[in-house]
Amino acid sequence: MPLQTLLDALFPHGHAVAVNDSVLTGSATTDDGDVTVIGTAGKLEVGVDHALVLAETVLASTAAHPQQAIVMLVDTAGQRLARRDELLGINGCFAHLAQTLDLARRRGARLVTLVYGESVSGGFLSFGLMADHIHALPDAQVRVMDLRAMARVTKQPLDKLQALSQTSPVFAPGVENYVAMGAVESLWEGDLAQHLLQALRTPADGDRRAVRGAERGGRMLAARVAEAVSQGDA
Secondary structure, rough: HHHHHHHHHHHOOOOEEHHHHHHHHEEEEOOOOOEEEEEEOOOEEEEEEHHHHHHHHHHHHHHHHHOOOEEEEEEEEEEEEOHHHHHOHHHHHHHHHHHHHHHHOOOOOOEEEEEEEEEEHHHOOHHHHHHOOEOOOOOEEOOOOOOHHHHHHHHOOOHHHHHHOOOHHHHOOHHHHHHHHHOEEEEEEOOOOHHHHHHOOOOOOOOOOHHHHHOOOOOOOHHHHHHHOOOOOO
């Protein structure tokens, strides 16, 4: 879905969202009041400068309106793999962005993410995946690591991982698999403004991704193992 069409559908009462270097910053109005909007567009490869702009926007929102919800719109091809960004400490900048969102949450802001394009690796992990509630459009693409990169990291043959991806959502890209694993709560179709309003009104009840994954059959052991570790039984 084109970005302008998406913004109009999510915020029929109006929005003032600027796009600079494929970074979204601004605000919008819902039935329950104003929200801060941040995000990415055009399959942006998120670099140091982008992360700092997003973090600055979150901090400004938290300072001025501590309990104002933050809506994150995601379309990113991952982190920028450039020497400049590595030398400037892209990992630290991503950590800073994640910490600003954690601060906003602890000060009472609700965090909601909608993946409307792509969401890949560090570009997604550093902000969109920090939300209380993560949703996606049906034609979105979600993947933390593609199978070729996974094969290099795990030292497993690519054809073996491709075979596993046919039966296990953990190894398979695609938004439906992330719904099955519990990482994405739901796919939004129809009235997007109403979907957003419902997400903003849903209480934040902790990280339930592993529990949802077990309920949906996508991750059968994650919740059980986490519980055992927390109880000192593993």
